[in-house]
Amino acid sequence: MSMDQAALKAGRKRRKQLLLGFCPIGKFVFSHWDALRQKKAILEKLDQWKVRYCTIDTVVPDGMVRDQRHVGPVVRFFREKGIDALFMPHCNFGTEGAVGMIARELGVPVLLWGPRDEAPLADGSRLRDSLCGMFASSKVLGKLHVPFTYIENCRTGDPQFREGVSRFLRAAMVVKSMKRMRIGQVGVRVDFFWTTIANESELLEKFGIQVLPFDMADFLRGVKARAKEDRAGYVDELAQLKRQWLDVSGMQSEEGVLNALAYRDELFRLGEENELDAFSIKSFSSIPDELGAGIGIGEMMLLEWYPVGVESDLHGAVSSVLVEAAAADEQPSFFPEYTVRHPDNDNAVLLWHGVAPRSLRHPGVEKVRVGAPWILKGLPPSSPQFRLRDGPLTVCRFDGDTGAYRLGIGQGRTVPGPATNEFYAWMEVDDWPRWERRVMQGPYIHHCSAVYDHCADVLQEACRYIPHLSAERFDRPSQEVENGPRTAF
DSSP states (O other): OOSOHHHHHHOSOOOOOOOEEEOOBOOTTSOHHHHHHHHHHHHHHHHHTTOOEEOOTTTSGGGOBOSGGGHHHHHHHHHHHTOSEEEEEBSSSOOHHHHHHHHHHHOSOEEEEOBOOOOOOTTSOOSOOHHHHHHHHHHHHHHTTOOOEEOOSBOTTSHHHHHHHHHHHHHHHHHHHHHTOEEEEESOOOTTOGGGOOOHHHHHHHHOOEEEEEOHHHHHHHHHHHHHHTHHHHHHHHHHHHHHTEEOTTOSOSHHHHHHHHHHHHHHHHHHHTTOSEEEEOOSSHHHHHHOTTHHHHHHHHTTTSOEEETTOHHHHHHHHHHHHHSSSOOOOBOOEEEEEOSSOTTEEEEEESOOOGGGBOTTOOSEEEEOOSSSTTSOSOEEEEEBOOSEEEEEEEEEETTEEEEEEEEEEEEOOOOOSSEEEEEEOSOHHHHHHHHHHSSOOSBOEEESSOOHHHHHHHHTTSTTEEEEETTSSSOOEEOOOSSOO
8 A cells, every 4th residue: 555554553644843943032231140040941941841942052142132233143043944933031131122123034923931030139139120121022022013922920930831832832833834734625616515615816815825626537536546456455454444443344345445545545645745734625426426335434544644624615624724733732633513502401512524533533432333424315325433532622613704814713522412423522612602603603604623622722822923814712701803913924
């Protein structure tokens, strides 16, 4: 088989790495010795948390910006390194002009923080005024229209510092994912799905999102050729899957499942060769009609590497890339739709759809059964049937109409509920009627992207750095819509 066996065993495609530019700030009027001590303490924490960063130790004296003349060399160095985010800890005060110019020139997410100041010395003098310096720098950043993230003034050992750095780095990863997103489009939109009409030109112009179309006929020919050429290998793999987790006992023929494995590998090849982040796929009826029963198994396995916006949902593919980037751990998202309210819980709703990653199945599900889509009864049996696992959830939806785009975000948690067909989970939120109203009033549709984590704050923070995108929280009582930066980077 063409699919890399090591990748198969690993089960997840590694997330793109983030490079943080570490740019400590000082000023001549306070203790330089103490500023270096603070710099060392911060770097020890970054090393402890395994953050990937580069310093300016070879660029300016003691690796610390203390003069506006440092702006040019620091900017050139960070550009050469290709940093994705900038951390500017104020180690004793702040050279605010340099802070503003470096941040504006680099145009990446900026983290502003300084260590909490100790009590004055016995003679009344102070080693540093970090908090005061940050007030000055924040004013300059605002004057230059540079969005930034701020962690409250605290000590390096305080939980607020670790949580703040983690949230910022994850938000910066969301921004990086948005800037460089490439989506493979297999097939055109189903005629009667007007909800998934998207403006590909606007996605490129506003966000730099590239959509790479693949001809459906060429794609299907490639899958069939692969299935024929590698048949013996797929037969062996299917036998192994049946022993481990797959139940195809209700199917009259296993030919479709063999095609499903080739379908997975052909998509994987397209993804790797074109450096894709996600797919948008016309889920029916061309693919199942041509490849046969069991085709959802291949897509279920592909989802461990690449999110898929089913039903030609380009905005759904974007949503999934963003929510995966925001999650604390490398894990696949799933792509459900809000369907029905819980029969007994007024704040719970059914998250349901056709295909989800196998790794997210409930521990009680030993074997994944392939069944017929219970709504589209004319299609061959192709849908994996299983309950999703329990845990905290974040859902998001990137969407927009008439040029205005929002990221609708909310957090919930799974709760018990009745069984149903295909994959499903029941999610409880703080106030479902409010959620329902906001989704209904748009610009959203019933599709959403979900991940097992509480990372809504990360997604909301990321939107501050993404021009043309506003964040809306479904799980906040007030109608909260936060716009992105006033000027594009």
